[in-house]
Amino acid sequence: MTQHDAVEVIIAKRDGGELSDGQIDWVIDAYTKGVVADEQMASLAMAILLNGMNRREIARWTEAMIASGERMDFSGLSRPTADKHSTGGVGDKITLPLAPLVAACGVAVPQLSGRGLGHTGGTLDKLESIPGWRAALSNTEMFDQLESVGAVICAAGDQLAPADKKLYALRDVTGTVEAIPLIASSIMSKKIAEGTGALVLDVKVGTGAFMKDVARARELAETMVALGKDAGVHTVALLTDMSTPLGLAAGNAVEVAESVEVLSGGGPADVVELTLALAREMLAGAGRDAVDPADRLADGSAMDVWKAMIRAQDGDPDAALPVARESHVVTAPSTGVLTRLDAMAVGLAAWRLGAGRARKEDPVQAGAGVVWHARPGDQVREGEPLFTLLSDDETRFTRALASLQGGYDIGAPGTTYEPGALVIDRVS
């Protein structure tokens, strides 16, 4: 690898230039090894955020991050593979019913997940509320479980795109999270290194998402789809609404409970709709579109895979889930129609109740979260429960209540409510 100098690379991007392949390969490798210091990468990240990168630069950046670690290979499995990634939303438990559902349709799902930071929850945090369940698997365990059960949700190992792990933590503290080239390459480097054959991206748009407007969400989706295709991964993105939280619960155990309802053939309509839409895309990507996933929810086979998947990771799928020690009910201040429920307000409330973490070392509370008793369009009656706040620590209610202030609107009785589309667009 040609030797470069960190300041030379920073100045090239600072002054609006393109980084060469050699510069990108060098800076990622040198950063992973600690030769390029955190303060140098932070300065470069800000220059990338403000001056952008073109498609070639983003593709090379992604390849360099993949090359910083190991690359998994599931071509030896008896089934094709498909995975899903969500850019993060409030009440977004879709991975939990989706992975066993797709596996029940004959496609293996190797889902390497993360923990939550900030107002959006983390899939591993949710699953860890199940007694006994463990997130850490060896590569052999993962491969065996994919073959025997068909679905794995586990923590990404330290050897998967370590450059991304280091860069992500840096971006989080340096105000450089919101750069589309860096978001796209972060997500895609992990998913490509993970070795999935097909990938469906759930790009969230709205108040509770990182992308607040459709134009930026589409730009991110198009960037990631192009990166996937360049790497030989069949990639499709759905742009989905995140102005309203998904389902009726945000937290950890409460989201597991809602996921189990969906796997039992029930559950909130929006969660079922999005789970099926993403499952159909994953199956199509893996070449198994003759199967209707709705049948697998109805016939209980998705639930069977769920239980096998939880047991394979030492969890007890039939054990009672943890319950928060304290609860607080918010009643509707008037009678009418719920016309707005803001995803960010609910996400912040759940986070403040203890469902999420402020720093990555913080623990989360399994039982904490918010349950809402109406969705936009539903009738509400003055004095009846609108939200239930859950926490092990009653001192947290005050700040959680503050974040719900102004987070919902109740229209006069008879107000008509026009729901927006849950799936806004598809990018392929």
Place this chain on the structure above:
Amino acid sequence: MTQHDAVEVIIAKRDGGELSDGQIDWVIDAYTKGVVADEQMASLAMAILLNGMNRREIARWTEAMIASGERMDFSGLSRPTADKHSTGGVGDKITLPLAPLVAACGVAVPQLSGRGLGHTGGTLDKLESIPGWRAALSNTEMFDQLESVGAVICAAGDQLAPADKKLYALRDVTGTVEAIPLIASSIMSKKIAEGTGALVLDVKVGTGAFMKDVARARELAETMVALGKDAGVHTVALLTDMSTPLGLAAGNAVEVAESVEVLSGGGPADVVELTLALAREMLAGAGRDAVDPADRLADGSAMDVWKAMIRAQDGDPDAALPVARESHVVTAPSTGVLTRLDAMAVGLAAWRLGAGRARKEDPVQAGAGVVWHARPGDQVREGEPLFTLLSDDETRFTRALASLQGGYDIGAPGTTYEPGALVIDRVS
């Protein structure tokens, strides 16, 4: 002080906003104390470089850097004070004759200087080639020397604008040196904290300067003059040419020797011209413009102050200066008129010969440097010496010669040469 968050401050500037006074005060204080990490300040510095700061922000940033340390006070001296700052050039030894000259005219000069980094030399490095001379003085020693001798050139103590010291080192490795708000506040925070009554800024323009074009140099000069006025320091800036190196020597001991020539009433015309121009501005700023500094060069009184100044800091002004162990002569390749001598080429050559340092821990060679035997406009003859390269280490000549390649032009005999102005403009 109101509590802020580093990411909040970074994002405000990243998104093109203005930083509030409270945000600026907090971030400088927290960075000085290590609460804001280097990677956070690097990201903020890049955002400032690319999105700018307005006059209020720059003024507040400067005040906050002053407030990070001690503020000196020379109002107890029996004389007014004036200081000069150069933004850095090649062969720029002007401080050496200027400080004793101005002192000889009745104005005290409290010059806190730095060491060189990169192709421009450092005043302290030059003076340290004088046997015995020491750069470090206590505040009491400095005050006493100002009263007794009238001039001090010494190292800035650790307590003078420590935020600037830390930020300057960070900018150097993160590609964020070239931001006018940060350059202006760095220079002015130190000069205002130093407590000088009047200040003359020598803003260099041209190939050998940080500012390559007059427009940016003027912007920097205007920014600094405004900062000085806001702080009650009588401040004037001269924009001076740095496309050609000053005098006939660049290095350490060789520049001391040339300075002593000027103090003896001789020396290269351009060095004398600039020394007198800056002296007149300093004297005017301090309210002593009845004195003609040219008289003080001619009558030897400036030389008397020089010797007293060197002796007060344990140096021997009459000792022989160090001589490089090796030398290499470059002869003129043709006969004619020297029409161009590039400051950057000469500066890089001197740096590569050992006169400067690549990292701040590196030592410098006292005897290393470049002497040139003609200035633009002078006749040169094929085969006669054009440059003499000096170093303790002969392996350095190859790279020094490479940097001189293309660094000068010789026109045919009889070519007319129109010299540009040395002092390009004045900003007050």
